[in-house]
Amino acid sequence: MSATIRIMPLTAAAFAPFGDVIETAGEPDKMINQGLCGRYHDRARLDFGSGRAGVSLFKAEPRALPLKLDLVERHPEGSQAFIPMSLDPFLVIVAPDDGGLPGVPLAFETEPGQAINFHRGTWHGVLTPLHEPGLFAVIDRIGEGDNLEEFWFDDPYVVERG
Numbered sequence: 001m002s003a004t005i006r007i008m009p010l011t012a013a014a015f016a017p018f019g020d021v022i023e024t025a026g027e028p029d030k031m032i033n034q035g036l037c038g039r040y041h042d043r044a045r046l047d048f049g050s051g052r053a054g055v056s057l058f059k060a061e062p063r064a065l066p067l068k069l070d071l072v073e074r075h076p077e078g079s080q081a082f083i084p085m086s087l088d089p090f091l092v093i094v095a096p097d098d099g100g101l102p103g104v105p106l107a108f109e110t111e112p113g114q115a116i117n118f119h120r121g122t123w124h125g126v127l128t129p130l131h132e133p134g135l136f137a138v139i140d141r142i143g144e145g146d147n148l149e150e151f152w153f154d155d156p157y158v159v160e161r162g
């Protein structure tokens with residue numbers, strides 16, 4: 001019998017063990033451009049180990065809910081940021097590490113305007129849009145060697161709203 005994962009709203013506090021929520025929360029750190037732009041400065045911990053930062057565009061198929069979650073992955077060599085190029089909410093799935101294996105996953109739905117950055121080595125679901133066009137900028141590691149570890153659940157979870 002598949003276990004159910006209930007989707008929660010994404011908050012910086014809940015996500016903190018897994019990564020950063022990139023959002024214009026509160027006042028900007030600095031007003032720039034003759035006072036016409038608020039800069040929310042340095043909002044994600046980027047880490048690329050021996051590699052370098054790369055910016056890629058992902059065009060992903062939207063997924064329907066409830067979602068069958070059969071795979072999580074992690075990038076031992078680098079962080080990975082998902083920055084939507086639309087204002088549509090998307091699904092963010094993470095899992096704690098339990099002795100080198102993923103624990104019970106958590107699922108979050110973003111608010112419009114939120115982006116996320118997975119800390120290096122965080123177990124996560126792949127990019128999961130919920131709406132067309134599923135277009136994201138992705139900032140992650142470019143470098144030599146393998147940077148992808150996958151874990152397939154014997155008994156997939158079902159991710160759904162509360």
Ligand SMILES: NC(=O)N[C@@H](O)C(=O)O
Pocket residue numbers: 073080124125126127
């Ligand atoms: N494989 C790849 O480039 N993307 C995944 O890492 C992902 O998290 O979507």
Ligand code: NI
Pocket residue numbers: 073075080124126
């Ligand atoms: Ni990834």
